[in-house]
Amino acid sequence: MVNGKPTPAPTLRRLATYHHFLKQLHGLERDVVSCTHIANELRLDPTQVRKDIEMTGIVGKSRVGYEVVPLIDAIEEFLGWNNTHDAFLVGAGHLGSALVGYSGFQDRGLNIVAVFDSDPAKIGTQVHGREVLPIEKLPNLAQRMYTLIGVIAVPAEAAQSVADLMVSGGIRAIWNFAPWPVLVHEQVVVENVRLSSSLAVLTNKLVQTLKLEKEQGDFENATVSSEVDADDA
Secondary structure (H helix, E strand, O other): OEOOEOOOHHHHHHHHHHHHHHHHHHHOOOOEEOHHHHHHHHOOOHHHHHHHHHOOOOOOEOOOEEEHHHHHHHHHHHHOOOOOEEEEEEOOOHHHHHHHHOOHHHHOOEEEEEEEEOOOOOOOOEEOOEEEEEHHHHHHHHHHHOOOEEEEOOOHHHHHHHHHHHHHOOOOEEEEOOOOOOOOOOOOEEEEOOHHHHHHHHHHHHHHHHHHHHHHHHHHHHHHHHHHHHHHO
């Protein structure tokens, strides 16, 4: 939030991308980076990159740019990645298990400390070192542990009831991977991750690209055929 206004989601996503790129630069022992360099590598507008970075409050040096490590720190603080936030995950299926096992979340301040499910066959089993607990225990544990983030990885038909259960336990932010949006009161932050929508964009772009290539190929073949016919004449 800047000047009392929420930061636009596209800006937050770009800052996360800058952070990943800067981490790579740091690994290469680069000490300084400019907005132009970031923009060129990520195929973005340098002016947009500068405006995004300015939102973090860091100030660069004229004609030099930014020191890489302080810029990483500024982005992490702005995104809330400099502090670790515990989270509860509901849904011990394939997607939920993959999310629990992804170590990159901890580097970005998210620590999934407990996993819940409603399936008796899964309760008591282990998911990457975490015992799967009955979902009924979530509200009380969330209040006792002051856990503010909930991750939903359940089928669409169960998503809303899980969200309601999380809110009843004091969860203030929900990361929803179910293929259906959840509705909660405005004091709770929700980020709906629509994997199917993203896939739809990907496959549509692929279809359109292949269609265009085919049309261009047909046109080129027709042109060559016409030239051959003209030579024969």
